[in-house]
Amino acid sequence: MILLGILLTLLGFVISVLSLGVTSSVGGRLAMVLVGLAVSLFGIMGVLNKAYLKNAIWKKG
Amino acid sequence: MKNSTKRLLTVLFAVSCLAPLALAQAPAAAPAAAPAATAAVPPQPTPKPILDADLAGTPVPSADARAKGDPDGSLTGNASDVTVSDPKKGLTIGDLANQVGQNKIAVNFVWTLITGYLVMFMQLGFALLETGLARAKNANHTMMMNMGVYGIGMFAYWLIGFAIQMGGVGAVANLGGTAPLSAEFTATLFGKPFGLFGQHGLFLMHKGTYDVGVMVLFLFQMVFMDTGATIPTGAAVERWKFSAFIVTSFLFAAFTYPLFANWAWGGGWLANLGTNFGLGKGYCDFAGSGVVHAVGGLSALAIAMILGPRIGKFSREGRPQVILAHDIVLVITGCLILAFGWFGFNPGSTLGASGSGNLRIGSIAVNTMLASATGMISAMLYMWFMYKKPDASMTGNGFLAGLVAITAPSGFVNPVGAVIIGFVAGVLVCLSVAFVERVLQVDDPVGAVSVHGTCGIWGVISLGLFADGKSNYGGAWNGVNGSVTGLFYGDASQLVAQLVGVATLVGFVFTLSFIFAFVVDLLVGQRTSAKSELEGLDLPEMGALAYPEFELKS
Numbered sequence: 001m002i003l004l005g006i007l008l009t010l011l012g013f014v015i016s017v018l019s020l021g022v023t024s025s026v027g028g029r030l031a032m033v034l035v036g037l038a039v040s041l042f043g044i045m046g047v048l049n050k051a052y053l054k055n056a057i058w059k060k061g
Numbered sequence: 062m063k064n065s066t067k068r069l070l071t072v073l074f075a076v077s078c079l080a081p082l083a084l085a086q087a088p089a090a091a092p093a094a095a096p097a098a099t100a101a102v103p104p105q106p107t108p109k110p111i112l113d114a115d116l117a118g119t120p121v122p123s124a125d126a127r128a129k130g131d132p133d134g135s136l137t138g139n140a141s142d143v144t145v146s147d148p149k150k151g152l153t154i155g156d157l158a159n160q161v162g163q164n165k166i167a168v169n170f171v172w173t174l175i176t177g178y179l180v181m182f183m184q185l186g187f188a189l190l191e192t193g194l195a196r197a198k199n200a201n202h203t204m205m206m207n208m209g210v211y212g213i214g215m216f217a218y219w220l221i222g223f224a225i226q227m228g229g230v231g232a233v234a235n236l237g238g239t240a241p242l243s244a245e246f247t248a249t250l251f252g253k254p255f256g257l258f259g260q261h262g263l264f265l266m267h268k269g270t271y272d273v274g275v276m277v278l279f280l281f282q283m284v285f286m287d288t289g290a291t292i293p294t295g296a297a298v299e300r301w302k303f304s305a306f307i308v309t310s311f312l313f314a315a316f317t318y319p320l321f322a323n324w325a326w327g328g329g330w331l332a333n334l335g336t337n338f339g340l341g342k343g344y345c346d347f348a349g350s351g352v353v354h355a356v357g358g359l360s361a362l363a364i365a366m367i368l369g370p371r372i373g374k375f376s377r378e379g380r381p382q383v384i385l386a387h388d389i390v391l392v393i394t395g396c397l398i399l400a401f402g403w404f405g406f407n408p409g410s411t412l413g414a415s416g417s418g419n420l421r422i423g424s425i426a427v428n429t430m431l432a433s434a435t436g437m438i439s440a441m442l443y444m445w446f447m448y449k450k451p452d453a454s455m456t457g458n459g460f461l462a463g464l465v466a467i468t469a470p471s472g473f474v475n476p477v478g479a480v481i482i483g484f485v486a487g488v489l490v491c492l493s494v495a496f497v498e499r500v501l502q503v504d505d506p507v508g509a510v511s512v513h514g515t516c517g518i519w520g521v522i523s524l525g526l527f528a529d530g531k532s533n534y535g536g537a538w539n540g541v542n543g544s545v546t547g548l549f550y551g552d553a554s555q556l557v558a559q560l561v562g563v564a565t566l567v568g569f570v571f572t573l574s575f576i577f578a579f580v581v582d583l584l585v586g587q588r589t590s591a592k593s594e595l596e597g598l599d600l601p602e603m604g605a606l607a608y609p610e611f612e613l614k615s
């Protein structure tokens with residue numbers, strides 16, 4: 001899960017960088033960058049953090 | 062306070078915020094008609110050049126006059142103080158021109174150094190703020206982290222960090238050139254050069270970087286890096302193993318911070334989004350909402366996630382519990398010291414007070430103070446209405462949130478923009494603190510992730526919205542002619558450049574910080590033992606209590 005979270009977070013960055021070469025329209029780049037941001041945020045909050053919360057200290061009693 | 066009074070206060074506050082905005086947006090009065098020409102303008106005489114001979118009769122006070130003292134200051138500082146290159150020739154135009162040039166650079170050196178000293182003073186603000194928000198049993202440990210990060214971070218930055226960040230920045234005209242910093246490693250992507258890291262400046266000796274301008278630049282950039290490096294100590298307070306803190310801080314100062322700072326400030330690929338891809342003036346971050354604060358805030362998030370929450374922070378059902386700060390006096394003192402230091406942070410980022418539009422330092426300083434005020438007000442009102450009391454620590458966080466947010470746009474927005482940016486930041490930090498604690502269940506004792514991460518990102522985005530196109534720092538920014546202009550003033554592409562920067566922060570900087578912290582966790586272990594944590598870290602980690610004469614409750 002941790003590796004998946006890291007890869008997803010990085011993938012979001014890659015999508016944003018790719019927007020520079022894939023299209024020259026401002027709207028197109030904006031859309032791709034926003035998608036990239038969403039992917040990265042999901043990687044951090046939805047996957048990586050969840051992986052750590054599984055073994056959170058307060059769940060151990 | 063009664064509800065009716067609260068409502069009245071809210072209405073008054075809203076009106077006071079919106080009135081200047083409305084006035085600022087009102088169309089300007091039509092310009093008066095130009096007066097009709099009444100007479101032909103006589104031709105202007107060609108300017109007569111000053112010759113060396115003209116300087117021969119320049120009056121200077123006699124030695125006798127000077128020997129009597131100069132109580133009113135009318136004799137001190139005159140033509141005899143200009144350095145003469147050849148005494149046989151006497152004072153020449155060339156000597157004067159050299160003196161004028163050196164005076165400009167001297168003004169800029171002094172400005173940059175003094176503002177750098179102010180930024181260094183912010184370390185004390187962070188130390189007091191974080192220690193005040195921690196429990197008394199961890200006060201020594203928290204203070205030591207804040208002092209330790211200064212030395213450790215500086216050493217790593219001197220070894221390699223500065224070279225990575227600024228080794229290819231090229232000539233910084235305000236500081237007289239910094240010519241030795243001229244080698245940027247680039248890769249080619251989409252047919253364009255992508256600057257990745259600098260190569261000159263290791264140990265401040267490598268490739269001619271033993272240079273007065275480079276030294277000034279190093280000092281100023283070093284204290285910025287150290288501000289970023291001290292942010293994670295707040296999120297990790299009360300449970301961070303000191304040895305792990307040292308290694309993690311070293312890696313932050315040597316690699317994490319300098320890489321992103323190179324991309325934004327050192328001539329790297331983000332700065333060149335304008336020249337290479339037509340996105341506004343490239344990624345703009347005047348004083349570091351992104352470079353310093355978001356980098357520090359996202360690193361803090363990565364470390365806090367790996368560390369996990371303090372014992373007792375969450376109930377077994379996962380509900381957050383209040384762990385009280387031990388000294389609100391320290392907290393507020395720290396906040397005020399930080400606000401004072403910010404007058405170095407933002408106006409100092411011109412790297413000069415003379416030439417190239419640098420007189421905008423007044424505007425930058427005013428924007429800084431306005432945003433801090435509205436950030437504090439909005440956070441205080443939010444807490445007052447939502448939780449019935451104007452909570453001191455969150456009001457302090459709102460104060461800082463306004464400052465963090467205005468850091469990137471301070472050089473490019475007008476006072477109304479600054480007021481709005483600060484106001485939004487104050488509310489945003491309250492929402493973010495609740496989100497991090499209740500939804501993410503990440504324990505961030507001082508709110509570092511929200512103040513610096515969330516509001517740093519808001520600052521970067523707000524620049525892409527509110528930059529008013531009125532600034533002029535030598536006619537261009539990041540190599541693109543014209544002034545930085547945001548979406549609300551007609552340039553949507555600037556906002557896209559800013560968002561590419563945000564995506565880089567969230568996607569790349571967070572990942573790099575996480576990987577470093579993860580490796581350190583595997584090798585050294587990031588967290589102290591439960592026994593040490595319950596006892597308080599002062600004795601187990603530092604060997605001495607901060608307050609040995611008081612009886613501490615665990």
